[in-house]
Every structure is written in C-alpha cells, then in structure tokens.
Amino acid sequence: MPFANFSNLFGRSPIKPMQEHMAVAVKAATELVSFFDAVTRNDWDAASNIQQGIVKFENDADEIKKQLRLHLPKSLFLPVPRGDILELLTTQDSIANRAKDIAGIMMGRKMAVPASMQTQMLDFVRASVAAAGQALTAINELDELLETGFSGRELTVVEKMIQELDELEEKADKLEIGVRTSLFALEAQLPPVDVMFLYNIIDWIGDLADRAHNVGGRLQLLLAH
Secondary structure, eight states, X not given: OTTOOHHHHHTTOSHHHHHHHXXXXXHHHHHHHHHHHHHHTTOHHHHHHHHHHHHHHHHHHHXXXXXXXXXXXXXXXXXXXXXXXXXXXXXXXXXXXXXXXXHHHHHHHTOOOOGGGHHHHHHHHXXXXXXXXXXXXXXXXXXXXXXXXXXXXXXXXXXXXHHHHHHHHHHHHHHHHHHHHHHHHHGGGXXXXXXXXXXXXXXXXXXXXXXXXXXXXXXXXXXXX
C-alpha cells in the first residue's frame, strides 16, 4: 500500500498521515453512492465489486491507524495534546468502519430497497457522504492551522467549514426522517425481517453523517487549545 514508508511520511508531525487516513476513510464512504446505485439497479455483481473496494479502503485505513499509533511520539512538538490526536484518529476511522458495515450487511442479505424509496434513499446516502467529504476538507486544513498557531484567517476559514459540516449533518437528519416515514408507510407490504434490516440500514447511513460531524467536533476541540 502507498503508506508503507511511515518514517518518511511522518517527518516531525503526524498531521500528514492523519490527513491520509481521513482521505481513505472518506473514499470508503464515497463508494456507498455507487453501491446503492448498483443495488437499486439490482446489479449484484457490480455491488459486490464495489463492496470489496469498500472493504479494501477500510483495511487500508486500519493499517494507517495502526502505524500512526505505533509511530506517534510520546511527546509531540505540537500545540495539541497527543490524546486529542488519537481521539480524532479513532473518530475518523469509525467512518470507514460504518461504510463497511452498511455495504456488508446489504450485500450479505442482498437487500432490496423498495422502488418507491430508491430516489429518497440515494439522496440520503449522498447527503451523509457529503458530510464525510466536508469533514475531510476541514481536516485537510490542519497543517495550515498549525503553521498559523491555530489563529488568524485560517482559523476563521476552518470554523466556517465546520459550520457547513453542521448544516450537512442537519440535512442528512431531515432526509433520514423522510426515508423513515416512507418505510413506515410500506411496512404492511413488506416481510417484517426486511423492514427490520431496512430500519437498521437507515440508522447506519444516518450514523455515517453523525460520525463525520463528530470529526468536526473533535477538530473544534483542537482549535480550542
């Protein structure tokens, strides 16, 4: 994998590998859009290929996380505590984990999305993925923040990004309510076990946006130091 030479990647700071980790985690989440598109087309071969890609991204993220934890110095020459960096890393990693969970259970059960809900569901997935993408955009500013000592114009820029992340998470929440309402209306027409798993998937897609939002929350904690 392209992250093998961690001694070169780290240099004096863990920020670059943190950004690399977040980029891979968001790639796993982003693939869910194509995955759900394949599911709605009942193209399980394509869905399987995409799901395997998500698993690979999640594995790559795990490896970067492992190496980060192994190589992170006990004392950082950074204006932020080591523990806060590790908490941010764990939060980032949870995005890739949740993406793998969603694709895995849907693939394993070959879960169909009711036709009348497919457009809504795709919009919901895109909104949650957009939140993850916005969290990555904010994390990519970490090195600039360090250079400016977490102050000045760069701080304002990142605070605005986090505010936009809040708005994207709220949008995902509203779409989740709509999807749940649609499923509730269809419950009597569907096998109870299918309904149960569909509600579970809806929860997890919403959770993806929540986890992205939590990355923003962790970043805000770093800004407060």
